[in-house]
Amino acid sequence: MEVVYDTGSDWLTIEGDNCRVCKGNTFNHENSASFKFLETVQSTNLSYGSAELKGLRASDQVCLPKSNDLKGSEEGVCLEEFEFFLVSEQEGLTSRIDGVLGLSRSKLPANLEKEWRGIGPLYVKHLAKAGLIKENTFSFFLESYSDNKALTSFIDIGTPVEEHMRPGQPIVWFKLKPHMYWMVTNVSAVRFTTQNGSIDKNKEYKWLKKGKHGYDAIFDSGTSLTMVPQDLYEMVLSKLLREGGNIHWEKQDQMYLVNCKTGAKKLPSLELLIDNYWVEMRPQDYLVQ
Known part of the structure; x- marks a missing residue:
């Protein structure tokens, strides 16, 4: 099965x-x-x-x-x-x-x-x-279309295997809100980085504050798309496309369409600030082929 x-x-x-x-x-x-x-x-x-x-x-x-x-x-x-x-x-x-x-x-x-x-x-x-795994943990490796095709997506049950992690990146632990879901409570800002990884501090955008903290968000392996609140969607998207420079795109059925190869090369990485740690999403992570 x-x-x-x-x-x-x-x-x-x-x-x-x-x-x-x-x-x-x-x-x-x-x-x-x-x-x-x-x-x-x-x-x-x-x-x-x-x-x-x-x-x-x-x-x-x-x-x-x-x-x-x-x-x-x-x-x-x-x-x-x-x-x-x-x-x-x-x-x-x-x-x-x-x-x-x-x-x-x-x-x-x-x-x-x-x-x-x-x-x-x-x-x-x-x-x-039952003692069949060392730790009550699991992790996912998700292949994207531009990654090495010799690799396949997998779930790792038990102690995390770090060989497929991005070099130099540590395992980061986030505070969770009491809930059934894996929910973080302080997604508070977004910024964009260039293809060479440089960061412009003037292009860090704070979320509209929702109470004392940022927005709640869940990590959900059963959902294929990254979703943002409606009041932030247009703002984030317009800035993302603007940072991508001269790239052709069109809107269709609430989706923004770009050429996958061009988008992966020209669009910036999007980083979210969660619990004061910047989490990077590369173009190949947020584009759906």
Whole structure:
């Protein structure tokens, strides 16, 4: 089964064999000797933005392929009797995926407990609890179209592997707001750097202040686009295109279109100030091919 690793959700969801509208491969639980239903009457609906899933809680042996940091057999690493959500109906998911593996935070603040009805079983947390990984952490390497094609995107579960990090860049830890999401609370400024990395201090733009701090933002592996508040969108975009110099662009269906090769060469990097640390987004990071 191929699943989406989603930092914005909690449950492991798998599309069941009786789901007639599911788009991906489906799981036939009758072929598994260790499968068990944990309920016979549906008690939970799961929502993903505009999508909604219906099904039953179940448990089974759930395995991941073998990797360097996972202490499993040659066939992979497995959790026995892991609780997951077997999907029988879905509406709104159009991609051909077989399910979603949730990577949300493991604890909710008291004011969100009722709204979210608690956190579902987290696979990575249970791997750490079982001693199958050294740390309850994960990281992503995301390939972009201009990067080395010999590399492929991957998720690294357990202790971070630093070999694919940009040379000279440290691991940075941000303060998080109490929430289910990986949410930072102080995105407070933006600036642009040239292709050679030079910085003009006169071209640092403070956000419109929202209360005491900057804006909240979430890191969401289930979202493909970088989104900004509407009141800042035009300002940031106009300055970004202006910094790119003589580059042709056109607007279409709320998207700004540029030539990918020209844009990657002429447009500047965009840097966001988060907790007083500048985080760089290169053109190949924010352009969608």
